[in-house]
Amino acid sequence: MLIDGFVRLGEQKVAVKRINTSPNNSETFIEPIALIESAISCRSDVVNFDVLKCYGLSKLPNTNSYLIITELCKYDLWKHLEQNFGNLDCIILNKERPQTDRRNVFVPDCYKELMEQCWDDNPSNRPNINQLYEILRG
Structure with a gap:
């Protein structure tokens, strides 16, 4: 509503x-x-x-x-x-x-790795939207 x-x-x-x-x-x-x-x-x-x-x-x-x-x-x-x-x-x-390693927040390793890929300095190393969809759908 x-x-x-x-x-x-x-x-x-x-x-x-x-x-x-x-x-x-x-x-x-x-x-x-x-x-x-x-x-x-x-x-x-x-x-x-x-x-x-x-x-x-x-x-x-x-x-x-x-x-x-x-x-x-x-x-x-x-x-x-x-x-x-x-x-x-x-x-x-x-x-x-x-920070992904704070005591009060649990972030699974697969999400940490995905975030780090998205933060890569080289845009061509970052996953595109279709790759993100497949990874998250996983």
Whole structure:
């Protein structure tokens, strides 16, 4: 059920984002701002990266657009970007990445390896969307 732009699943609120499709998915499927958003902490702490939980992807049959369902972040990411864009440049250029070995978060080894492949400096070494689909479908 959609309420105020949020989907209600019991007592949990999630965010639903539409991903526009185009013949060139590299331009619209994952825009640079989406990559930056996914690395920002919900607690507004850029140094201590957190990753938003992704609950799933869905495809709208009438428009062929995709929906991504993520945990609801109560922090205004756009405002954070405006205030800290210079810091984000430094973080990205210094290749800082979310920690996958924190005590309070379990990340299976297969996902750690996949994340590291996606972070490869050489874009041709990164999996494309079809490869990601096959790996995650696995």
